[in-house]
Amino acid sequence: MMSFFHSYTPLFELALFNTLLAFSQYVVLRAGVFSLGTAAFAAIGAYVAAIVVTTYGLPFWIGIVLAIAIGAMVGALVAIPLARLRGVFQALATLALVQIVLSITLNWVDVTNGALGINSIPKTVGLVGLLIAVAIVTYFMAAIGSSSIGRAFDVIREDETVAVSLGISVVKHHFIAFVLSGAIAGLAGALHSYNSYSITPNEYGFNMLVIVLAMVVLGGRVSIWGPIVGAVILTVLPELLRGFQEYRTVVQGALLMASIIYLPRGVADTLIGAYRRRRIAEETSRMRETVTA
Amino acid sequence: MKALVLEDLARNFGGLPAVDGIRLEAPAGRITGLIGPNGAGKTTVVNMITGLLKVTRGRIKFGDDDVTEADATQLARIGIARTFQNIRLISDATVLENVVAGFHRHETTGTFANLFGLPSAQRERRALEDKAMILLEQFGMTGLARHPAGGLSYGHQRRIEMMRALAMDPALLLLDEPVAGMNDSEAHSLADIFRNVARRGVAILLIEHNMRFVMSLCDHIYVLASGRLIAEGTPDAVGRDPRVIEAYLGA
Amino acid sequence: MLTIENLAVAYKGIMALRGVSLSVAKGEIFTLIGPNGAGKSTMLNAASGIVPAMSGRILFDGEPIQGRAAHLIARAGLIQVPEGRRVISPLTVAENLALGREAAGRRGSEASDIDEVYELFPILAERRNQLSGQLSGGQQQMLAIGRALMGKPRILLLDEPSLGLAPVIVREVFDALIRLNRGGLTILLVEQNAKLALQTAHNAAVIEQGRIVHQGAASDLIDDPVVADHYFGRAEVMA
Amino acid sequence: FAETATIGVMNAMTGPYAFGGVPIQNAMKLAIEQANASGALGDLKLEVVEGDTAGDKGQTITLVSKFAQSDNALMIIGPTTSIEGTAGAPVANELKVPIMAIGSSTGILDAGPYSFKVQAVGSDIMGALSDYVANNMGAKKISIVFDRGNDGFVGQKDAFKKKIEEAGVEIVSEEGILATDTDFLALATKLASQEIDAFFVAAPAEVGANFLLQTRQAGVPMDIRFVGPSTFATPAFVDTAQGAAEGSIVLADYFMGSPDEANQAFVKAYQDKYGSQPDNWAAMGYALASLAVEAIKDAGPNPDREKVKDALSNLKDEPTIIGNHTWSMDEGRNPHYGAAILLVKDGAFELAPQ
């Protein structure tokens, strides 16, 4: 049992790292910002963290703090020009950001070591560290979600016209969302660098962007369980399907489709919704009974 | 207590003057009617007052302030609330959540407390839900509090619009066809609510095609046709005005 | 012409219709009134085939149509003017009207002339090239009615046609409905302006909480004190 | 009564690097099968657990850890790319399980004493190629094109560039492409407008072949020769590029046509089992697995991870099918095995004239 647990430690770690990325994606989507910038923020966090330790020999916690701060700062910086964009235009502008960061990491060889990436980063963050990080971020997400900010996010996402008519500042909340997204992804990137010995540019490209988006949509975009559930599913699924050998990807794709088709609002949100509906149905029938009685 | 004053307000769409220089006053504590044929420009007026549309010409005053250039968020924050003619709700959210959203401008907890989930933020949330439940009770919708708004009938969705606007505890309330889709007795049960709101000193501007509702509720009525004011006065006077009968009421 | 037998409809476990039966005879105007949430729209949508029936039967011209695809029902001549307008915003007024013709499908070799619609609602002619999403609320309602007429319906289902219309237009629309009815069109009308509806219709039913509670000749219902009290009685007091 | 030991075999069986991962995995299994059949290990039977890394770092790490802990593997062979290798090697060192990867990057070795690799670093064998280009061909100006998304090719490019510059050849341009690109019109036209004697391409075989075709179509004459590293020493290159490949100079750390007995036996066995000719990748996989078997034998009779690690470190002058048929490591555990220079002539490879 213990050995089973041990041998899957890297998988748990990966799931936790993905959960952080998913939260970074979740927070913007929840606010109605269609940003795909998570991969870019994570790349920045990862490189900052790696360089702080390998080039400057500073302790890793400085790297983590810096990665969060720089992630948040980049988030804030892009939030300003992107405030004018909406929907797919926002998505594509942030996709461009991801590609630009990717190009920088590939081409600025002096600092980033190009395609070879940065290797021999000492492993300073393990399962426990990641667990703590995920716990903290989850707490923040839950707090924000049930607060005035979360409510404002929900209104903005559904209908901006209504939001402004209620006095909700779209610019301010989009800004908050971008900063949070940048900070969380920065943290995720840093932890990844300290957990996986090496980083390479291509990890933070289009593939990451797609998979992270898929995690949140598959898990659910509204409740905070969504990103957690989505990240765990998409991390563990490829491992569970090893038995299918070369048809593994086919089965993975089919499962992905089946789950989104049967749970179109995402696994967590659909289940929570179904549970709520059942309660309402019970309540209503109880009410009807009292009326007729 | 503030009054709304429109001076020579105008708005063009392309070449079309949808609103063409109107003057209007909605005093505090009163229900002022704005009626007119379809396409007269009533909704356009509301959209300009709430900052969703830029004005082409003229001024909008609210109390002593000129708010012509203010943006929608600011206007909402100084207490201008509205309902939408084409219902706009968060369909996935519950009725309660939709109403709670209306309290936004009264939320006092700071960003910091919200980010860190401090107890003050939690307390505020509960307090708002309690206040929302009081509104629901007034509108006879307590039983639907936890229903997703999107699954409700047209009439019930209209009521959520109104509750959300009232949750803003506005100084000026703009109602764009609030009782459309309700029968007379349903409309009547809402009339009292608006009378009470007005009594508290709120200025109400009411747009509605249900004449029985308008006539029984308004103190003063403006009539708009093709973007221009064609009549104004007490309900009785307006109802007898031959121009209004011709353009709007019909024989 | 349209017979509904014991129809029940549920939305995700919530019962909206609990066994209703009614019958609309050829050539009549039948009106359905009831409070908000009673299930009126649900009934029309079930007949149009966009909401599935849980049990019961819907017969159009004696043929069962429940389970049939919605567009085929429309092509058979059962056309609905849906609640809350639903014009196709990104299309112009004229394009929306042209779409209405599709419902006429095979029946429509002499599909209704666009000019008739323009005559009924002259403002639509003026705005024929405007995007319909930019029309005022009432103009959209006119467009929705006009578009349905373009499909040469054999039975027209109207869900609150007076919604958002100026009184003078409401009168015109109802006059037009009466004219069309005299010309042979069968009409099933859902309307919140109960008095007007009952004055216009031949037969009527009152629906509450998914059940039909009164049914009969419209003239009888208009005099029924309970109906009057529930649906327009208090309004008299109010006015 | 036969004891068994588990060998973890992992490669990129799916995903963008499957073109290499699949033949490598095939050849590795072949080598282990042969070892079991021949009784070279005495009573010991090797049992294979397989894994697909999908070319992904995360999955590699998970697999290393699973092989080491759940499957109790004696050693791990694979993965395919340097990216995977540098990710997996530290984990193997942490868990103290020997791992022998393909990849060319030294990052694999830096992770600790438990990690090994079979491929030589680029600079080691590139010397031979640059030497040939500068001296035998007498090239004065060349252009370089490389797959910038793959650190293996970047490493090869860097090594070649360094050596060729040392040899006094001018580099006219250096261009990065991606393995997923198919459109090389612009680059081909650019080369056509340059005054060069040859061009060096570091990319997967088919991509390079396609690039070569497009340069010829854009008007780069046949006497401006294509020069490539060992990835191109495969029939797929000539099959794809056909006539355009004529005259190409290719470095080979494996030459299928080599008359060496062990090699001919390998070619035959591979063909019998998998129905296709082995390529450079298959040869690497076979060489790697054979070395692993050798080490396990040396660590016998009761091998454990520690002993296998030591045996691996002591491998020296081992016969192999790649390079010049002798495989050794220097004190930095960097492999050396020499290389051959091949020329494409009449649609087939032959040893290039010296």
Add this chain to the structure above:
Amino acid sequence: MLMQQLLNGVVVGSVYGLFALGFTLIFGVNHIMNMAHGAVFMWGAFAGLYAVILFDVPFPIALLIGAVGGGMVSVVLDWVAFRPLRKRGAPEFSSIVSSIGASLIMLSLAQQLTATRVMRFPFDIFPIVVFNFMGLRIQLLQLIIVGIVFLMVIGLLYYLYRTKYGRHIRSVAFSEQTSKLLGINPFAVNFQLFFLSGALAGIAGVLIGIVFNSVHFMMGEPLLLRAFVVIILGGLGSIPGALIAGLLIGIIQTLTVAYISAGMADALVFSLLFLVLLVRPTGLLGNSGAVARVTRI
């Protein structure tokens, strides 16, 4: 070299345009970000390729088979991945995940089928005819490609804005339910739409496969990324926009490779996209009406 490179840019750009056309068609109409469009394109190319390999069909037939193949794949994709979601009234976002799933399946089946080999059309599928015109090398195939692309654009414009089918497509896109009430069959409309989109991709696949000598399972990925840029610059759902933006990007990329460096091409295109969006939030040729339509993704 400049003229030659401009010519290259036009050829590449018109193929980008063709690929993006099918993508923008579905996006503009159904608001689906079809992440499997690259896979449809790849399967279209394989349909053409196998027709040539197995039955030795000539170029025009291969093109036709590529179109039909791509079209059918796209229709099946709709049935399997998108239609069930529409039926459930799922949020637009879920179609992204669904198409990612579909794309995984399609890519990996192709990978199995071809054993990850890079395939190519036989050399004789299209004779290599090169015109030398004022120092320019122009291949006949390149001319034909540009011609086909322009014809497709004109045909598509006619279909969408001059026929009733176009009206139906736009109506169903706005509201499937209301369209049904009007007697429009959304099934048929979506069939047409997806077939068209897939056929355009299939044609692009065969053309690219021939002109760039390679057909392999990952061939759609780089194009997909570029198609995003094309549809944004060209304006969402705009057909001439897709062509113009395709040409623009093709030319910019080509010139970057020619005069700066191949590695910088993507970086430059995306930086350009970023800048353009800052100045014009709805793209170069986009209109603001489109924004209103997409804000509620």
